[in-house]
Amino acid sequence: MKVKEIKEILNHEIMPAKEAAKYLGFKSMSRLYKLVFDREIPFHKRPGKGIRGGSLWFIRAELDAWRDSGRREQFKKDAE
Numbered sequence: 001m002k003v004k005e006i007k008e009i010l011n012h013e014i015m016p017a018k019e020a021a022k023y024l025g026f027k028s029m030s031r032l033y034k035l036v037f038d039r040e041i042p043f044h045k046r047p048g049k050g051i052r053g054g055s056l057w058f059i060r061a062e063l064d065a066w067r068d069s070g071r072r073e074q075f076k077k078d079a080e
Contacts, residue, residue, distance in 0.1 A: 013060050020058040024067065041066055 015023065021032040035041040042062040046055050 015058050015060060017056045017058070020063060023060070024063060 017029065017032060017036075021029050024032070026032055032041070036043050036056060042058070042065075044057050044059070046057060
């Protein structure tokens with residue numbers, strides 16, 4: 001596989017917080033941030049400068065697994 005192909009795959013598999021919230025069907029970013037704060041959803045944080053640190057990012061396969069796990073009922077409730 002060429003480097004360009006790998007980058008293209010990763011671009012579709014890795015998403016920022018705003019895109020992840022939309023992908024999961026959340027109406028607001030605050031719900032996603034609450035799940036991150038409570039460490040109830042898989043996420044990654046890029047190191048950054050400043051008080052607040054870096055940005056959050058999510059892997060599509062991890063979100064799919066989280067959504068399909070035993071938390072499905074909670075997910076449906078939260079998405080409403």
